[in-house]
Amino acid sequence: MGGDSKYLGLAYVAPYIAGLLIFTAVPFVASFYLSFTDYSLMRPPQWSGLENYTELFTRDRTFRKSLSVTLLYVFMTVPLKLIFALFIAYILNYRLKFINFFRTAYYVPSILGGSIAVAVLWRYIFADAGLVNMAITAFGGEPVNWFGDPGNALFTITLLRLWQFGSAMVIFLAALQSIDKTLYEAAAIDGAGKWHTFVYITLPLITPVIFFNLIMQMVQAFQEFNGPYVITEGGPLKSTYLLPLYIYEEAFKKFHMGYASAIAWVMFAIIMVLTLIAFWSSRHWVYYAGDKRS
Amino acid sequence: MAEEITVRTTAELDSARTLAEGRRMHAISSAVRYALLAGVGFLMLYPLIWLIGASFKTNSEIFANPGFIPSEPTLNGYIDGWRTSTPYTFATFFWNTFLIILPKTIGTAISCAAVAYGFARFEFPGKRILFATLIATLLLPNVVTRIPQYLLFRDLGWLDSFLPLWVPSAFAGDAFFVFMLIQFLRAIPRDMEEAARVDGANTLQTLIYIVVPMLAPALISVCLFQFIWTMNDFLGPLIYLSSVDKYPISLALKLSIDTTEAFQWNRILAMSVLALVPALTVFFLAQKYFIEGISTGGVKG
Numbered sequence: 027m028g029g030d031s032k033y034l035g036l037a038y039v040a041p042y043i044a045g046l047l048i049f050t051a052v053p054f055v056a057s058f059y060l061s062f063t064d065y066s067l068m069r070p071p072q073w074s075g076l077e078n079y080t081e082l083f084t085r086d087r088t089f090r091k092s093l094s095v096t097l098l099y100v101f102m103t104v105p106l107k108l109i110f111a112l113f114i115a116y117i118l119n120y121r122l123k124f125i126n127f128f129r130t131a132y133y134v135p136s137i138l139g140g141s142i143a144v145a146v147l148w149r150y151i152f153a154d155a156g157l158v159n160m161a162i163t164a165f166g167g168e169p170v171n172w173f174g175d176p177g178n179a180l181f182t183i184t185l186l187r188l189w190q191f192g193s194a195m196v197i198f199l200a201a202l203q204s205i206d207k208t209l210y211e212a213a214a215i216d217g218a219g220k221w222h223t224f225v226y227i228t229l230p231l232i233t234p235v236i237f238f239n240l241i242m243q244m245v246q247a248f249q250e251f252n253g254p255y256v257i258t259e260g261g262p263l264k265s266t267y268l269l270p271l272y273i274y275e276e277a278f279k280k281f282h283m284g285y286a287s288a289i290a291w292v293m294f295a296i297i298m299v300l301t302l303i304a305f306w307s308s309r310h311w312v313y314y315a316g317d318k319r320s
Numbered sequence: 321m322a323e324e325i326t327v328r329t330t331a332e333l334d335s336a337r338t339l340a341e342g343r344r345m346h347a348i349s350s351a352v353r354y355a356l357l358a359g360v361g362f363l364m365l366y367p368l369i370w371l372i373g374a375s376f377k378t379n380s381e382i383f384a385n386p387g388f389i390p391s392e393p394t395l396n397g398y399i400d401g402w403r404t405s406t407p408y409t410f411a412t413f414f415w416n417t418f419l420i421i422l423p424k425t426i427g428t429a430i431s432c433a434a435v436a437y438g439f440a441r442f443e444f445p446g447k448r449i450l451f452a453t454l455i456a457t458l459l460l461p462n463v464v465t466r467i468p469q470y471l472l473f474r475d476l477g478w479l480d481s482f483l484p485l486w487v488p489s490a491f492a493g494d495a496f497f498v499f500m501l502i503q504f505l506r507a508i509p510r511d512m513e514e515a516a517r518v519d520g521a522n523t524l525q526t527l528i529y530i531v532v533p534m535l536a537p538a539l540i541s542v543c544l545f546q547f548i549w550t551m552n553d554f555l556g557p558l559i560y561l562s563s564v565d566k567y568p569i570s571l572a573l574k575l576s577i578d579t580t581e582a583f584q585w586n587r588i589l590a591m592s593v594l595a596l597v598p599a600l601t602v603f604f605l606a607q608k609y610f611i612e613g614i615s616t617g618g619v620k621g
Contacts, residue, residue: 034523035442036394039450042498043570045491046450052458053468060467114360116449117353130607131361134368137603137610141552142570144591146577147371150589155383157370164386190366195381241459251460252554256574280558287467296465301459 062219065284070320077287089289091264092272099180099268100247101139106240115198116224127201132192132220139190145256148186149173173258176265183253183266194239201235203226233312241304248297268294332540352389368596375590380425381587385551392430392581396592397586404572406564410591413572417551426471427490428497429539435492436501436535437527441513457495470559485553489546497581504538505531544606548599569595 036043061078063071082089093201116133118125139143151157152172160170172182205228213223218304251270255258269289277286373388374399381390392421402410438444439451473484492498512534516526532539554570561567567575573588573595580587 032444035438035444038434038438038442038527039444041431041490042438042454042492042574043450045431045488045493045598046453046457048472049469049488049491049493050460053465053472054460056399056468056471057464117357120350120353128357128361130610131365133607133610134600134603135364137548138552138596138599139367140554141574141599142554143595145366146573146592149577150374150382150585151367151370153383157367157386158412159384160386181489196611221437245459247460249463252552255554256577263573273463274555274559278470283467283471290463290467294461297461305529 029195046101050315057290060284061291062290065282067281067283074284078285079292081285082288082292086273088264088267092267093292094267095180095265095267096248097296098186099250100122100244103184104182104240104243105246106184106192107188107243108236110188111194111239112198112236114191115195115202116228118195118199119202129196132195134192136190136192139186140252142252142256145186145252148182148253149257152182174262176263179258179262179265183250183257186253186257187247187250194243195267197235198232198238201232205231230313234314237312238303242300244300244304245297248293323599346599362576371402371589371596372502372593374595375586377586379583379585382589387463391461394586397590400584401591402585404576406575408565408567410569410572410594413567413569417565417568417570419551420482420557421547423482423486424545426549427486428492428494428546429543431490431492432494432497432501432542433532433535433539434527435498437531439498440502440505441510441531444613454495454498458499479560480562480566481560482566483551485556494546497546501535501541502533509536537609537612540606541609544602544609548603551599 060071062073062075064077065071097210118128135144147251153159154171154174156172158172163169171178173179207232209227210223213227218226249270250268251274254266254271255274256270258266258270273286273289273293276282276289369388370386373381373390375395376395377385377390378392378394378396381392385391386521404410424502439447439454469484469488473479476483478487512530513526516530517523521529552570554574557568557571558574561571564575573591576588576591
């Protein structure tokens, strides 16, 4: 739109710029600063250098436990969820009748999954005498101590996330449906079997979407709060005490704002490193076929 | 000559045979797929179905009957749960949830539409950097900014009010929505807008009368997602709201777990059902907007 001032566009994005500065950029820098201070709301922040970080990495056993639980949770949840979402999307993408019905049914848990009501439901169905154990005993199995046993509790929380594979699945399904059918026909003429077609045609073509889902799911998984907070309250024996719970308690229960910021920054650094690894490695495995924009 | 004919017939027979076999394989494969899909679907949805049934059961039946249908249906869970052990009923908590959602959703829709319009239709200094920050915010974990945000809202005197929940969204704070709208706008040709400009409309008029109507499906997706995410949001209200009379449903549910006497399970289950009803209703009435929204936002990313 030629006659307009080149600053007109800025007027439209002005709310975003203001919001970015006030609610993201300044807090981002401030929290980095706070992580080097001793700040408990009673008195102004006192510069304490690397004290918070030294405490975290040398003396704080809760942090060590929380960090290892978080990493275990992320490395368990993200791959399982992506594989399951892709598997179901692959089955759905097959000229089936009722495809929309199934897609909707699988998507429902993603809509409700983050809610407290579903966390409550999880508490009840995985209780000692809950629905899941009733089903297991009905089939002659031994009831499982889902939440009481530190070895199981994190897995039970993971199941809650897996249950919400629908959003990732919808994205996979859309990508599968956009693959050019002639490629499959060509592969069939060349005598490729289903497995080969999947590995050499389908997978490479949807790598951009796998990459997108991988990053988004990872960032989300690191921030899981509602599930463990409501279902297990971090227990038993801190086996579900994910970092966001630790940050929340340090910051908003004990008001150790400086220390909590340091934990947040360690977590942020880990997410950044993993994201950068993903971006760096994507050059070798993500394939942009239809990239005509560049 | 005769030999040739035989050869051809055998080949035809062969191909007919593989065709029939292919069809049979296809039928078997379809059956396996349907069985798998139905089985997984049932496993996934049964907890929700059980929840609805269990909310009408007596407390002694909840942990004894894995079935859906209550043996002695009762509304006690709903009646007692609604009253809560606080001076307020769930009516207050539903109203509070509504009071949080409505301004937040309106603010989101208006600010995101304007910002997406700015990004998709104009060139301006610093655009590339700003767009890069949009993607960066999409990936930035909220954990990092939460503490200074809290301190900011405390200094503004906004604690224990809905303002910290409303205001960031009114500044296009949810990068995901802005991104989704930009993707959508890029796919719409500019002819109509250019025609409007030729007829003398300014850019704001073009935005309101031409772009917004074309953007409507995507804007509806944005509003629906914001509705459900706000409905589900727990950490925000947990940090910012301290008086019970301002609690939304998510906090009220957690409160009723903590305060309801033991063995009064059906109250909590009944209120959980009610808490899920708004989101479920909205989803089933408008599911195509959810699916389309997530596909545009995601795939082209």
